[in-house]
Amino acid sequence: WNARGLVDWKVSTHWTAGFTGNYSSTKITSAPGANDGIVSMVYSAPAEYDLKGIPSHVPGDPTKQILFRSNAFVNPYWWKDNNEYLQHTDRFFGNAYAEFALVAGDNCRLRIREQAGIDSYTSDYSDVREMGSTISLRGGRITNYGVSRNVFNNLLTAGFAAEWGDYSLDAMLGNEVNQDNSRYREYYGANFNFYGMPVIGNATNFTSSEYSRQKRTVGFFGSLGLAWKAMLFLTVTGRNDYVSSMPRNHRSFFYPSVSLGWVFTGLQALKGNDVISFGKLRASYAQVGQAGDYYENYYYVPSYGGGMYGSRPISYPLGGVSSYVPYYVRYDPALRPQNTENFEAGAELRLFHDRLRLDYTFAYQNVTDQIFAVPSAGSSGYKYYITNAGKMRTTSHELSVGLTVLRHSDYDLNFGVNFTKVDNKVVELAEGVESIMLGGFVEPQVRAQAGNTYPNIYGTAFKRAANGQLLLSGGLPQGTADSQDLGNCSPDLITGFTLAGRYKRFNLSTTWSWQKGGKMYHGSNMVLNYGGSTRESLPFHEGMMVAEGIDAATGLPNTVEVSRQDYYMAWFQVSESGVYDADFFKLRDLTLTYSLPRILGVGLQVFGFARNVLLWTALPNFDPESSQGNGNMDGYFERYSVPATSSYGGGVKFTF
DSSP: OEEEEEEEEEOSSSEEEEEEEEEEEEEEEEOOOGGGSHHHHHHHSOTTOOTTTSOSEETTEEEEEOOTTTTTSOOHHHHHHHOEEEEEEEEEEEEEEEEEEEEETTTEEEEEEEEEEEEEEEEEEEEEEOTTSSSTTTTOEEEEEEEEEEEEEEEEEEEEEEEETTEEEEEEEEEEEEEEEEEEEEEEEEEESSTTOOSGGGEEEEEEEEEEEEEEEEEEEEEEEEEETTTEEEEEEEEEEEETTSOGGGOEEEEEEEEEEEOGGGSGGGTTOSSEEEEEEEEEEEEEEEOOOOOOOOEEOOEEOOTTOSSOSEESSBTTBOOOEEOSEEEOTTOOOEEEEEEEEEEEEEETTTTEEEEEEEEEEEEEEEEEEEEOOGGGTOSEEEEEEEEEEEEEEEEEEEEEEEEOSSEEEEEEEEEEEEEEEEEEESTTOOEEEEEEOSSSEEEEETTSBSSEEEEOOBOBOTTSOBEEETTEEOBOSSOEEEEEOSOSEEEEEEEEEEETTEEEEEEEEEEEOOEEEEHHHHHHHHTTOSGGGGGGSSSEEEOSSEETTTSSBOOOEEEHHHHHHHHTTSGGGGEEEOOEEEEEEEEEEEEEEEETTEEEEEEEEEEEEEEEESSSSSOGGGOOSSOOTTTTEESSOOOOOOEEEEEEEEEO
């Protein structure tokens, strides 16, 4: 539910005031992802196993599931009937302002604006696991948690604009205060007394935590813009922020920018040109500061678990006695804000009366003092050390081309293409740190590796002979003992296409996308293949085979015969088997619109659309962009994602 209201009031010649308010209430019931996900059982189930056709639990005892893997996983139909992931958010945000404007003559304008706003919301979450979810959760558990956050913002600006002759000036000074107050809470209960009442009052073991956080940012900023003959533009900005979330000696940081633009078609010699109707060159340099979160070391109540547990086997208080230990993350007392330098240069051209439009941008970005959680030796008493641990460099090229193929009163046809290429590289990390895990499992992982492209997938690779053939042991493939670089996740290029045509009252528009290059780890395909649930895996589950490769014992071509199933299961023990190319070509959307003649000033449009209609991809069975779930690192790391869907619809639009 959403509601919005606003008022603008012209108080007098020089004064205006107003306010706006927005309220929303959102309630979502969702299914979990990753190993807890509903699709995890659908993907791993043998093709002949009828999940829907059998009861989800033993008749008369709903706490005992019926499933081929009920010890560690949940029957999706049982999950639907018993478990719940619920989130509910109430939010209000809005602002009020007063503005004074003064015009002196025809050339000078002064504007002073005071604006105060608030963004306040409360989010409540409840994760419910009924009795009998899995062996480790046989007694059930519930976690109620949430956050209440209130952000106050005050913005005061003064702007001055003037024009004289061929020159114009635009200047602005301002101050911003941002106060962020948050309160986090979590209440955990385990081992329900009886089935059918999965609420925290029915639990027998309890833990709880609650803490508050306050942050304040005070910023002073200004900008100065100069223009000459509406063809040469110079803009200079600067901002200094003071933040409370950093160590006391590193709370202030300044970041400037400067940009220059030249509309060269403003030259007298190029005016009235039938070839170049508009041309602009531009360049800019900017710095952006970004503060992190710094905490003095503190104590917390620990909880202990293990790989065989799905909950917390040891929780405090224990026997009425609580425990406090130093928090396992240590913060660098000399932590500095992250700094990003960005240089851009580009050109914009419109040719042949705007029928051909070109726009090119080159960008170079240098990030220093990146804030990372650096792994620490356990002997130090900490797991991670938050410090300025990285430098990263990014270069990008972006080219946009627009072409009006046909232009007529009854019809037209327009084509557009956008090309983007981005190269990321980790220049260096903290001393003694070769790489930092960004997400994944024990292996494989997505990591930032010093001296390498970013981000990359690391995991066990197939052992290979010098000629590149698989190195087999007993006729079976082998994996390396340590993790290897299995490929860069970033695509070589991303290209988008648009095609729009009109014939009288009909309009047709389409959007296409093409991605070339880039790798991703796709755990769902591994599970499907391992269980024999895909067409391509069927030949590997029956019969015998002699695999092509080199026998590790003899150094000669392999002659050992093994069962296809043993070979395939050994194959999927190696992480490299789950790394795929992420290339794709996709028709994103298609929209057809018919505009009826206006009657009594009212316009009527009827339209129909289709989205995510066609897909050609190197990744079998899935859409590379549909990856979601357990910390998937922007889609580079997938496990048990929900399949992509196509959508079709239409509507009617009135204008009056």
